Amino acid sequence: MVTESPPLTKESPSEPSEASRNIHRTGQHTVEVVSDSGEGAQKCGQIFGTVCAKMGNGVWTVEIIPAEIEPPARLPAGASGNRIRIGTGPVTNWGDRTNLMVAFNEQVLLARHRLDALEEGAVVLLEDKWATHDDEEIRDEWKAVMEELSAFSYRIIEVPMEERCLTVVEDPRRGKNMFALGMLAWLYDLDLELVKDQIAHAFRRKSEEVYGRNVQLLELGVDWARENLDFRIEVPREPTEQDMIVMNGNQAIALGAIAAGMELAAMYPITPATSVSHHLGEVFERFGGVVHQAEDEIAAAGVAIGASYAGKVAFTITSGPGMALKTEFLGLAVMTETPLVVVNVQRGGPSTGLPTKVEQSDLLAAIFGQPGDAPHVVLAPATIEGCFHSMITARRIAETLRTVVIVLTDANLATGVQPFARPELDPAWQAPPPDLSPAPEGTRPYEWDPRTGLSRRFIPGQPGGMFTMTGLAHDELSQVAYSSDTNQRAASMRSRKVAVFQGTLKPPKVYGDASGGLLVVGWGSTRGAIEEAVDRARAEGLSVSSLHLTFLSPLEPGIREIFSRFKKVMTVEINYSDDPDAPYITEENRRRGQLAWLLRAHTLVDVGCWTRVLGEPLRPGVIQRVMRANTTEGGTS
Amino acid sequence: MSAAGCSLFCSLADDEREFGMADYEAARPRWCAGCGDLAVLTSMQRLLAEEQLAPERTVFVSGIGCSSRFPHYMKTYGFHGLHGRALPVATGIKLHRPELEVFVVMGDGDCISIGAGHWVHATRYNMDMVALMLDNEVYGLTKNQSSPTTPAGYATNTQPYGTYLPAMNPVEATLGITNASFVAQTAEWIPPHLYATLKAAYQHDGFAFVRILQRCPKFTGDLFQQYIQSPDMVELLEHEAGVETPALHAIYKNRRRHDPGDIDAARRLAEMDDVVRLGIFFRDESFPRYEETRSLPSFTAEERISILNEEFDRYAV
Incomplete structure (x- = not known):
């Protein structure tokens, strides 16, 4: 029998034969693996996502990252892990809520619950050791969480993760992640050989023994799940004929820079941009490329400019605070007409802000942030694939125009993992020798x-x-x-x-009908969520289309004409704007979303906006509600 | 800096050319009459002619300030960038094109105030270039503000009742930086010493830091006058491994034999402020040079594509 949702009655181990009959088949499913920092939930989630992609699911993975490297254990604020949304066909965003979670303690579960991350009826596979812990305080904390969560319809399944892992490892903090991966592998029927390949890759710098132990833990997880769980989940796979590759946005930026023939990346460590240089640091020298870790952000810009001046276009990569420091050098590059590519992986700001979280608040600073008149190009990829190609485009524009090209990505793209068609590499993408x-x-x-x-x-x-x-x-x-x-x-x-x-430039393409009631305009990483919301809203009968801009400066042509075909135009962005109903806010003093500012200035159209700075990617369901509220007369098309 | 190595960018025609000082002269300098920068410019043009450096493979990088106009007056490639940021630009040039001859010209504010971080790290990178700090002990272009090397008590527009703090000692500080491989001090009013020091700096394999004491007739004309009038207030550090200027012996009686391989002696001498010491305090060519540690082969577009395809295989679905 195939059910539409996991049965909620079974709390105790059941016969495996029954589980194989309880298959929940769905077009998309969202999984989270969360732990204390340092317990490896991210590695588990990454491998799960990669194997799902390799097997033919659409995948979008985001990281759940605490602010500290290793915050104290069992703190809600320390929750670390991944959300992996898998689907039949492409998945373009992290979705709304999680359907199944593996949690290594009840505090991280509570943290995710309080962030409204869990779907009603979500299944939670929860480490059970805390319920019977020697420390009474911990037992009480467990009880309190269970009580708080009992008001919700989650199905919490207690799993003796540590007990099982201790049969293989001495340190229980090292190993649960592979056990969790084993459970997921069984639940989603993953090809174990592919999983082992990924484990081998993840531990490529470790010994054979480490690999062997992790595989043992994986198998323990598979066995436990097979013996104890009464359901499985099937998200039908569509293996494609096309060659696909799967990576995150920062890896795509790194490989894009190589495909563009760039030979020098200058950087200073900053979250969430740094991993680009980690990926490059590992492989760049094989291509004759140098990653220069400069003494500061300013020097990184200067080194890239010096290198560009002396030969092939170089690039520097940073995030908001680093952009602020590089500002004077960007003006110099514009003034001297020295080509330069700058990648800004945006995070929450201002100041140190939200270092690990997504935001789109650097748009106006990227365009106007250089004192004096400093015309240059700003573009923003919307997908992981777009991150790869944006480097090739940026390098070419910088060289042709002798100017600065700023590529704006964000923490969502940086850590999001998505498969895309393997690019057919073209030698013409590369800079010729000087x-x-x-x-x-x-x-x-x-x-x-x-x-x-x-x-x-x-x-x-x-x-x-x-x-x-x-x-x-x-x-x-x-x-x-x-x-x-x-x-x-x-x-x-x-x-x-x-x-x-x-x-x-070509005029941008409208997603949905070319004219109608509401046009939602976005830029950067929100494309997937906005377009999914458009699909859902249109299915409800709302007259909604969307427009996604890649070039922010200069703007793509024809925008004003496109706007004229809609009754209402508004942006949806991850940056701050005043709520029009907030105290003191008037039409005159309202501070609007950054793209809205820009579009209003350029088109004289009364472009509205809806923006949030919650430190998380936008959820399509939330955008859908915004669309409902902004379509006239109930939004019938 | 090593003699110009012929790289793949050289052409045979270069060998036919002969360069005189005039071949390195560009725009007429717009420095004030009596400015010490003029002597440095002349000495540099003489050095380039002596070393027969191809103008197109020589780059002068500067920051902002009076002395940073230097590249405009040289008929080579030049990069007149930002205040304090000459060294990062020079680092990028040398890293990407190690075959170029790179000279950096900075002022005192430029080098050890706004650009202090870069000075410290460029010294540590020890890339093969000459870094000149033209030290007039004042901000001149912005009209008479205290710099880190302005002597305590000396009145300027920003500290009109006398500069508050003791002056920084750039030579002593540079000698304290790990991997510093060449530290020298000279004075623009003693051309033979200036020239000999510039030449030694150029011939050094690694980052050659030279502080050049330099008169500003407008704002600090009096600061160096005592050393010009009383040569006894100057001590020449001489050694066959450093600089030797016998032509100056008649005037400069105050001389000390100092082996520039002796870092302890160098630091001790740099710290003492009884007289002004000119010469090479320290040099050691055995230190690692950043551009060498990062030297890599280059690949054709097709080669890169084939390596990149291997890389893609790792990410293949």
């Missing part, structure tokens, strides 16, 4: 073509091209500007090339 042929007689270092604002770049080593690049206002010969019209002309040339570039 042209060091002699500069033609009489050419000037800023010989701006008035039709395009573009000029040819001279590189040290080119005979006859010697000049001094300067951040001072300068003329075509790179001589310091002393006459009144020099600066006006140079500024207009730097601006013109961006306008010319904008003319080469």
